[in-house]
């Protein structure tokens with residue numbers, strides 16, 4: 073290791089994920105040393121609550137690291153090596169709208185899938201493009217790791233609108249599932265697995281999972297997933313009920329193609345009726361997040377501020393945060409670690425559009441991700457991927473052309489919307505609700 077120290081900016085400093093990332097960064101200073109840690113958010117009040125606690129954390133654990141929290145883009149983006157982008161344009165208030173409007177029409181209401189994901193996509197595109205532009209203006213050599221959702225639509229937008237930018241779009245769902253796979257076969261964590269995976273974001277399949285000796289783990293995993301999905305039994309006692317239900321439902325998703333292991337998000341596309349039947353249009357995932365994760369994070373931040381110390385904090389390093397720190401380390405030190413990213417296909421999945429933004433394993437090094445070839449998608453996957461990728465492309469067409477028709481087409485093509493009339497009814501309710509955020513559609 074050389075003597076470089078890095079300056080990291082968290083864009084969306086007021087996010088519920090920020091304390092976990094800060095803690096993980098501080099836990100990994102030996103392999104990824106920091107000289108500065110900055111927060112940037114457009115909601116100064118929300119960010120300040122998180123910053124007050126994180127400033128104490130940094131002072132106690134690494135006083136040599138400069139800490140800055142700001143709403144000024146120039147201060148934030150100047151002299152930065154890595155930007156971790158985690159913004160939620162419209163915040164939970166708009167996530168709630170994304171979930172509740174479709175459900176009132178009998179359609180899945182979900183953060184990143186279906187009409188809710190499309191609505192969120194149109195809000196996120198200008199937000200993330202804005203961050204990329206700040207980075208290029210004030211720190212042109214920096215890398216951005218973007219996990220602001222919906223990552224699939226954001227990735228397609230940045231591919232088209234900022235093709236030369238150093239943005240890498242990522243997701244933690246496969247990471248979380250692979251930690252579960254490791255637990256199922258009795259290994260420590262995802263880093264003990266060698267895997268092959270392909271698809272779109274929140275829309276993919278594992279075709280091969282082995283241990284480091286080359287032993288094929290698929291038969292053992294399949295036997296388990298067929299019965300329990302990715303649910304870990306007693307080890308999941310602290311997991312929220314809706315996530316437990318999602319991990320269990322992977323058993324039914326797996327049944328459709330027993331030659332692969334699925335991403336949990338496929339339940340929304342393959343079992344939409346089941347999801348709607350088990351949903352409450354008046355109390356959706358956003359209500360749970362506000363009552364649980366958001367409440368816990370902000371309560372703990374306030375407690376740390378009042379106590380004036382974070383020595384006894386219950387904030388923990390998690391799989392989401394360790395993945396992001398691993399990615400920075402791989403780029404900074406050119407480790408060529410194999411991890412997933414959402415990147416232009418360009419042959420990685422041989423029989424899929426070369427311009428599709430796909431999620432495949434990459435070797436991460438100083439020049440960013442280098443994709444690995446995954447071969448052909450099987451017919452079932454090819455059909456699903458092609459349709460869903462066209463939905464994502466139509467959303468970006470709608471954004472670029474300010475086109476009502478393209479957006480209606482996107483919603484109508486989407487597998488979880490039953491017909492074009494339902495799509496239009498949902499869209500016509502979403503337009504006024506998103507007036508503050510969407511481009512005007514003609």
Ligand SMILES: NC(=O)c1ccc[n+]([C@@H]2O[C@H](COP(=O)([O-])OP(=O)(O)OC[C@H]3O[C@@H](n4cnc5c(N)ncnc54)[C@H](O)[C@@H]3O)[C@@H](O)[C@H]2O)c1
Nearest residue numbers: 084086087088113114115158159160199219220221243244
């Ligand atoms: N890709 C993944 O796998 C993954 C995993 C977890 C979370 N996420 C995403 O991370 C983001 C944060 O999630 P959260 O639940 O913590 O949300 P949150 O609402 O708690 O935090 C988001 C923050 O972004 C800020 N923000 C909104 N627009 C902004 C802009 N234009 N510029 C700067 N800041 C802005 C908000 O003020 C808020 O403080 C979401 O997009 C979520 O979907 C992605």
Ligand SMILES: O=P(O)(O)OC[C@H]1O[C@H](O[C@H]2[C@H](O)[C@@H](O)[C@@H](O)O[C@@H]2CO)[C@H](O)[C@@H](O)[C@@H]1O
Nearest residue numbers: 221243244245246247248249357361390391392
């Ligand atoms: O409904 P939420 O806000 O709790 O979660 C939505 C996000 O879900 C995925 O992230 C998981 C992750 O897979 C899991 O390992 C752990 O870190 O929790 C995360 C959510 O809390 C998904 O990948 C994200 O894109 C979603 O935003």
Ligand SMILES: [Mn+2]
Nearest residue numbers: 243244245274
């Ligand atoms: Mn994700």
